[in-house]
Amino acid sequence: MRISYAWLRDYLKLDIPADELAEKIERTAVEVDGVIRPSEGLKKVVVGDVLECVPHPDSDHLHICQVDVGEDDPIQIVCGAPNVAAGEKVIVALPNSWIGNHTKIKRSKMRGVVSNGMLCALDELGFDEKLVPKEVADGIFILPADAKPGEPVFSYIGMDDEIIDMSVTPNRGDMLSMNGTAHELAAIYDQQPTMPTVDLHEDANELADDELSVTVQADEQAVPMYKMRLIKNITIKPSPLWLQIRIWNAGMRPINNVVDATNYILMQYGQPLHAFDFNSLTKGQVNVRFAKAGEQLTTLDGEERDLATTDLVICSDDVPICLAGTMGGLDSEVTDNTTAIALEGAIFDAVKIRKTAHNHNLHSEASMRYERGIDHSATETALDAAAALIAELSDGTVTTGVVVGRDEDVQPAVVKISLSRINHVLGTDLSLETVADIFKRLDFPTTIDGETYTVTIPARRWDIHIPADLIEEVARLYGYDNLPSTLPTGQPTIGKLNETQQVIRDSRKLMESAGLTQAISYSLTTEAKAKAFAMHASEVTKLDFPMSSERSALRLNLISGLLDDLAYNNARKEHDVALYEEGRVFFSQPEQVRPKEVEHIAGAITGSMVQTAWDTAATPVDFYQIKGIVAGYLKSLALAAPISYVASTEHPEMHPGRTADIYVGEDLVGFVGEIHPATAKAYKVRETYVFELDLDALIAQPKEHQQYQTISKFPSITRDVAMLIDDQVTNAAIVKLITDKGGAHLQKVQLFDVYNGKHVPAGKKSLAYTLTYQDQNGTLVDDEITKAFDKVLAALTETLGAEIR
Amino acid sequence: MSLQDRLTELRDQGLADIKSADVLKKVNDVKVDLLGKKGPITEVLRGMRDLTPEERPKVGAYANEVRDKLQAAIDHRREELELAAQNKRLAAEKIDVTLPGRQVPQGQPHVITQIITQLEDLFMGMGYQIVDGDEVEEDYYNFERLNLPKDHPARDMQDTFYITKEILLRTQTSADQPRSLENHDFSKGPLKVLSPGRVYRRDTDDATHSHQFHQIEGLVVDKHITMADLKGTLILVANELFGDQFDVRLRPSYFPFTEPSVEADVTCFNCNGKGCAVCKQTGWIEVLGAGMVHPRVLKMSGIDPEVYGGFAFGLGPDRFAMLKYGVDDIRNFYLNDVRFLSQFYKKG
Numbered sequence A: 001m002r003i004s005y006a007w008l009r010d011y012l013k014l015d016i017p018a019d020e021l022a023e024k025i026e027r028t029a030v031e032v033d034g035v036i037r038p039s040e041g042l043k044k045v046v047v048g049d050v051l052e053c054v055p056h057p058d059s060d061h062l063h064i065c066q067v068d069v070g071e072d073d074p075i076q077i078v079c080g081a082p083n084v085a086a087g088e089k090v091i092v093a094l095p096n097s098w099i100g101n102h103t104k105i106k107r108s109k110m111r112g113v114v115s116n117g118m119l120c121a122l123d124e125l126g127f128d129e130k131l132v133p134k135e136v137a138d139g140i141f142i143l144p145a146d147a148k149p150g151e152p153v154f155s156y157i158g159m160d161d162e163i164i165d166m167s168v169t170p171n172r173g174d175m176l177s178m179n180g181t182a183h184e185l186a187a188i189y190d191q192q193p194t195m196p197t198v199d200l201h202e203d204a205n206e207l208a209d210d211e212l213s214v215t216v217q218a219d220e221q222a223v224p225m226y227k228m229r230l231i232k233n234i235t236i237k238p239s240p241l242w243l244q245i246r247i248w249n250a251g252m253r254p255i256n257n258v259v260d261a262t263n264y265i266l267m268q269y270g271q272p273l274h275a276f277d278f279n280s281l282t283k284g285q286v287n288v289r290f291a292k293a294g295e296q297l298t299t300l301d302g303e304e305r306d307l308a309t310t311d312l313v314i315c316s317d318d319v320p321i322c323l324a325g326t327m328g329g330l331d332s333e334v335t336d337n338t339t340a341i342a343l344e345g346a347i348f349d350a351v352k353i354r355k356t357a358h359n360h361n362l363h364s365e366a367s368m369r370y371e372r373g374i375d376h377s378a379t380e381t382a383l384d385a386a387a388a389l390i391a392e393l394s395d396g397t398v399t400t401g402v403v404v405g406r407d408e409d410v411q412p413a414v415v416k417i418s419l420s421r422i423n424h425v426l427g428t429d430l431s432l433e434t435v436a437d438i439f440k441r442l443d444f445p446t447t448i449d450g451e452t453y454t455v456t457i458p459a460r461r462w463d464i465h466i467p468a469d470l471i472e473e474v475a476r477l478y479g480y481d482n483l484p485s486t487l488p489t490g491q492p493t494i495g496k497l498n499e500t501q502q503v504i505r506d507s508r509k510l511m512e513s514a515g516l517t518q519a520i521s522y523s524l525t526t527e528a529k530a531k532a533f534a535m536h537a538s539e540v541t542k543l544d545f546p547m548s549s550e551r552s553a554l555r556l557n558l559i560s561g562l563l564d565d566l567a568y569n570n571a572r573k574e575h576d577v578a579l580y581e582e583g584r585v586f587f588s589q590p591e592q593v594r595p596k597e598v599e600h601i602a603g604a605i606t607g608s609m610v611q612t613a614w615d616t617a618a619t620p621v622d623f624y625q626i627k628g629i630v631a632g633y634l635k636s637l638a639l640a641a642p643i644s645y646v647a648s649t650e651h652p653e654m655h656p657g658r659t660a661d662i663y664v665g666e667d668l669v670g671f672v673g674e675i676h677p678a679t680a681k682a683y684k685v686r687e688t689y690v691f692e693l694d695l696d697a698l699i700a701q702p703k704e705h706q707q708y709q710t711i712s713k714f715p716s717i718t719r720d721v722a723m724l725i726d727d728q729v730t731n732a733a734i735v736k737l738i739t740d741k742g743g744a745h746l747q748k749v750q751l752f753d754v755y756n757g758k759h760v761p762a763g764k765k766s767l768a769y770t771l772t773y774q775d776q777n778g779t780l781v782d783d784e785i786t787k788a789f790d791k792v793l794a795a796l797t798e799t800l801g802a803e804i805r
Numbered sequence B: 001m002s003l004q005d006r007l008t009e010l011r012d013q014g015l016a017d018i019k020s021a022d023v024l025k026k027v028n029d030v031k032v033d034l035l036g037k038k039g040p041i042t043e044v045l046r047g048m049r050d051l052t053p054e055e056r057p058k059v060g061a062y063a064n065e066v067r068d069k070l071q072a073a074i075d076h077r078r079e080e081l082e083l084a085a086q087n088k089r090l091a092a093e094k095i096d097v098t099l100p101g102r103q104v105p106q107g108q109p110h111v112i113t114q115i116i117t118q119l120e121d122l123f124m125g126m127g128y129q130i131v132d133g134d135e136v137e138e139d140y141y142n143f144e145r146l147n148l149p150k151d152h153p154a155r156d157m158q159d160t161f162y163i164t165k166e167i168l169l170r171t172q173t174s175a176d177q178p179r180s181l182e183n184h185d186f187s188k189g190p191l192k193v194l195s196p197g198r199v200y201r202r203d204t205d206d207a208t209h210s211h212q213f214h215q216i217e218g219l220v221v222d223k224h225i226t227m228a229d230l231k232g233t234l235i236l237v238a239n240e241l242f243g244d245q246f247d248v249r250l251r252p253s254y255f256p257f258t259e260p261s262v263e264a265d266v267t268c269f270n271c272n273g274k275g276c277a278v279c280k281q282t283g284w285i286e287v288l289g290a291g292m293v294h295p296r297v298l299k300m301s302g303i304d305p306e307v308y309g310g311f312a313f314g315l316g317p318d319r320f321a322m323l324k325y326g327v328d329d330i331r332n333f334y335l336n337d338v339r340f341l342s343q344f345y346k347k348g
């Protein structure tokens, strides 16, 4: 809502700078987007009197004008506008003046003739083209005859005004009008506002009821009030300049006297009004109802619209002619030939209008106000004010009487509240008088009984129903700056993370310490990416009405998002990337729309984690690096059950020979490995290693019971074994066998060499382990260890076919 | 020459030789030559047989004194030379300490996580519990229970991703607050919760809009919670995030689930309130929305608004991060360009 400061002064005595007023509004009522000063940046733009205007000898459209700009001699200006003529008062941009769009005007020559400036159209002064009246759009703007040559032009066209651009919240629909804003400012500045009065003359010879009839078929909830006035013998023409100025300074385009008058009253009262060309109505008959399925209406914008049964329509002889509260129909539009109008002042249900505006994507000044509410007590006044203004501007006559389709008994709300309640909620110590004064400034009639206020809320403040609403009025007018500043007291509570939250936080730190940077990717992705890498079968949760297929389904995995991140980096030549993400994935649940939200943690690594440096060669990441990260992380979770890695070919997106499922005891908790080259190609990433873990499952696992073990005082003994063994035998199998057969004193089995290069027969590999033996209670005897070690060697040979070297 | 004089001569000669020895080997040679079993001092001591019994102890003592003196001089010289040798070696071992250290891979928390963690810690210190609601919510909890019935105009402020008519992606983390309210046992003390998390809006992604972003919302309900308490809490948050050198102003706003509702602005840290592009010339930056919990919200959760009251507030870590670090495109937070992520290395 754009509020003209000049217009506000019709209501209130205000002499503070506009910026200060804006700040006050912002601190007390609604947000202000800014103060607009239309003449800002414009210089040396003055009134000119065209004394003489002759055609340019070398042009078919230019004119050479001698213009009085208030100086001793007239100046010569060449002008190309079709409407320039002697005797007109015009807008002159003098030499070295500044006009709109930061343009400087200089003395120039046009086809050999000197031009000392320029005659201007409104858009050349920076007017938005959408606000320029159509009839003056193609030429220079002609000022009133009494404009004084040489004076700055701004005051003649409203450009000296300051306009406060308010962003009105949905609850303060009352401030979408000059009257409402004036009431608000009157309360803020403790003034008595001068409200507009209506001076309506009805033609006693003509009764509106004789020619116009209105029936409302829709229910009272949908249409609580519907009234019309009939105005005859009108002449459509442009509005006077004062009205045009108010219209364009409010951000609307002046159209003609009737439309401008209804828009003016809309701005003034906040009451939408609609003028129908009376002669287009069949038999002067109007009815209001819901649209029927299959009905159509061509609206003012020329769109043929299919109506929904939730759309309220105004009909004539039961044929829709207007989308109620939203947009008029083309057939009943006021045109230059209109001689009589039926003027509607009505209230429609906010929800219905909202639906219609939404469904037809038609958001107008009228629909916006209906959605936010209307002052029910002002509808008829606004209708009368508009009728009076239209009659005045169009030389028309207002027929006698209001044609009432539906009326409503408007009662003010009464709200009771005690002083102690106000102070209790605000944390203040306001006096009975302070609060009473605030209600008085708001012009809310109030009685006081003890410390209880009984407040009568005028219909113009339909947002106030309950005590909390009144507390807000008190708080904002008292001033939020004046509130004390404290912290909640009362019974102390413990604030700490629960186990899940703590593990999540720790997990992030562990990942970061391992060299992975946290990524936050999109939860919404394509259906294919949502499903990829899923740890178990699940339906994908899809949006009902996505904006794009790219963001249409909720992820079942984190890896695909990380691969998108890697691809983004890859495309920017960042090839060494190590990311992890912690977040939700969404597995479907039987019989339920809502998915089960599971916390996962995943990582993706490509390139090298350590860059080439003066003393270090970059080492490309491989399976064992990411496995090391996962193993280190899992170790720190101190799970009771052992962790095992089992080769898996079950993940189609993963390299079938380089992927392991991860088990804690018997429970599958995730996987780790290299992504399939085909996956890498599809995602446009390089060789990449990933893991994904079900964090919730890990948190649910029993934790290791940690207990101190005495450190043995006795020395340990080590034995190394190197063997040649079949390539298919896994390290896990060998370690298991060694551990099983190692005897009571075997403490540790450490793999220290893997070799399958030269000198190793095909299909074989060479492995070497160090076995560490130690006794808690005594020094080990060499013989004893040799015996135990030989057992292991025998088992390796017999069970796994190892050739001990 | 008496034996004493001979010893004195040997001493002086020996001390001179030790002093002039410039390598360890020469010191050792002097030692062997002088103090060895075949050395001149031993020789002199052998000559003691010819002395009178009275003279013997005197010469013996003097001989020991000379021997000790020479030994001390040898030790001292040896130390000197060892030290010199060590210093020489150390000098040769000098390296360029400005060469970079060997890298240990180190990751960083996401900048949004840093802000969330910072506020979680602040509020846990004040006895708040952290609550993680579901990201897929019921319309009923996300809107209706927060006093936003279907067709409420304020729903326009939050375009929503629906899965079905009744199930949606939460548009605010306060969607979980009705559950906190109805599940809380007030006999155990006040309800104090902070809900950080991801939220979703049906927006086209551009520099200032993201269909996915984060919110942190707080809720306190007890018997004596005042708007002054809210003001104090909001000032604390603003100071925590921006520093306490800035002013905070509250101004009226509208949220369906609070009444009164306010927005909190902080003095623009970029221009100190003078007006600049960051604050759109206003000198203020909007950082928080808040208010006193609407009585209807309490009532719908089975709490008597005549007895209990509270406040709620919400803020956007994405917006905070953009303001605080001058990030000009919100999409940066979700594209995970390592050149972006690595700039925020403060530990969360």
Ligand SMILES: [Zn+2]
Pocket: B268, B269, B270, B271, B272, B273, B274, B275, B276, B277, B278, B279, B280, B281, B283, B284
């Ligand atoms: Zn600024």
